[in-house]
Amino acid sequence: MRTALVLAALTATASASLGIDAIDSISTSTFTCLKSNGYTYYFGRAYRSNGKTDSTGIQNIKNAKAAGVTGDAYIFPCLSCGSGASQVTTAINAIKSAGATIGTFWLDIETYAWPSSQSSNQQFILDMANQVVKMGYKVGIYTNNNNWSQIVGINWNGVSKYPLWWANYN
Numbered sequence: 001m002r003t004a005l006v007l008a009a010l011t012a013t014a015s016a017s018l019g020i021d022a023i024d025s026i027s028t029s030t031f032t033c034l035k036s037n038g039y040t041y042y043f044g045r046a047y048r049s050n051g052k053t054d055s056t057g058i059q060n061i062k063n064a065k066a067a068g069v070t071g072d073a074y075i076f077p078c079l080s081c082g083s084g085a086s087q088v089t090t091a092i093n094a095i096k097s098a099g100a101t102i103g104t105f106w107l108d109i110e111t112y113a114w115p116s117s118q119s120s121n122q123q124f125i126l127d128m129a130n131q132v133v134k135m136g137y138k139v140g141i142y143t144n145n146n147n148w149s150q151i152v153g154i155n156w157n158g159v160s161k162y163p164l165w166w167a168n169y170n
Helices: 002-011 028-036 055-066 084-097 118-134 145-151
Strands: 018-021 039-047 070-075 104-108 138-143 164-166
Touching (some): 028 055, 039 055, 039 084, 055 070, 070 084, 084 104, 084 118, 118 138
Parallel strands (some): 018 039, 039 070, 070 104, 104 138, 138 164
């Protein structure tokens, strides 16, 4: 039994993709260069913490796709700019209006101006996630242990069914 387990572990394959998250303008030719160097994903900011859509991020998603790089979008929510659901709606509508296509819409949950009420923050995140699903997109969560524990509490698992993009700043 132990041998079979070791052999299974030795023959199992792992898969990883190389991607980039940038907020400055990136040309299609630069994405082509990135693709030739192994990059397969681009994560574009579609909504900013100031309550406005990010046209540069959305254009980058289009440029990435034109170069054959998969584009996803993320929202950096504005906690004083209305509901999470309305911000998601605004961001996704801007993506659609620009003619961009995405695979996953990521919720960027970082410690920046979040209220102290973890239960309110939990509801805000749930509202965003539910709206993404309602609009027909996949949801992902971008955060790390420090951000998550401060914003919603380390034990809250209300969106645990969604993929996690673990933020590891280096």
